[in-house]
Amino acid sequence: MRILLVEDNLPLAEGLTTLLRQSGYAVDIVHDGASAEALAAAESFDLVILDLNLPQMDGLDVLRAMRARRNTAAVLILTARGAPEDRVKGLDLGADDYLIKPFDIGEFEARVRSLLRRQAGLKASTLSFGGLELDLNSRSFAAGGQPLELPARERGLLEILIMRAGKVVTRDAIVQSLTSLEDDLSPNAIEQYISRLRKRLAPFDLTVRTARGIGYFLDRAER
Incomplete structure (x- = not known):
């Protein structure tokens, strides 16, 4: 999942x-x-976390411009402007949620998870495929009833595959979901992550298959 964080408080931005x-x-x-x-117009994001009191352009104007372009990214306003009229205006302009500073970090994380579930069209808190289960609240996997520990990049890749189980996920979609502008995810790197996932899933009769020239999909292994 790809997030754009818009925050002019540098320590807060770094921490988040x-x-x-x-x-x-x-x-x-x-x-x-x-x-x-400019970045929201040029790139695709699942979620935009948006401060309002920003240099050069107010956050509400950013939101207005996004929705005018029919940008459907989820938007969480994160601001010190907590007056009812500010909340109403932000939500009426198309924000999906509104969180006032200072905030509890646990609540912030829960709201991020909730918006990303909604953005992916998911209503349940768990997803399952074969003996594999994803808890969307903790973003943790279990297989065969036991925790399946995964490094962050592999976990993110498996999340994409189980969220779209039964469908081919293109390489471009994988890169878009897993990388920021600072990252570089080559086709060879994707193949390495896929290979590692196959080894981890093999004991549970699951695999990741290749749709040649297109991408990958989660499937049950042949016995």
Whole structure:
């Protein structure tokens, strides 16, 4: 899942970026409204976390421009502007959620998870395929009833595959979901992650198959 964080408080921005990346999200960060508006127009994001009091361009104007372009990314406004009229205006302009600073970090993480579930069209808190289960709240996997520990990049890749189980996920979609502008994910690197996932899933009669020239999909292994 790819997130754009728009925050001009540098220590807060750095802390939230670290938190989100440790959870396996691909995060791009900008510190002013004009850069946010330009990046949101040029790139695809699952979630935009948007401050309102920004240099160069107010956050509400960024939101207005996004929705005018029919940008459907989920938007979480994260701001010190907590007056009812500010909340109403933000939500009416198309924000999906509104969180006032200072905030509890656990609540922030829960709202991020909730918005990303909604963005992916998921209503349940768990997903399963064969003996594999994903807890969407903790973003943890279990296989055969036992925890399946995965490095962040492999976990993110398996999340994409189980969320779209039964469908081929293109290489471009994988790169888009797992990388920020600072990252470089080559076809060879994707193949390495896929190979590792196959080994981890093999004991549970699951595999990741290749749709030649297109991408990958989660499937039951042949016995």
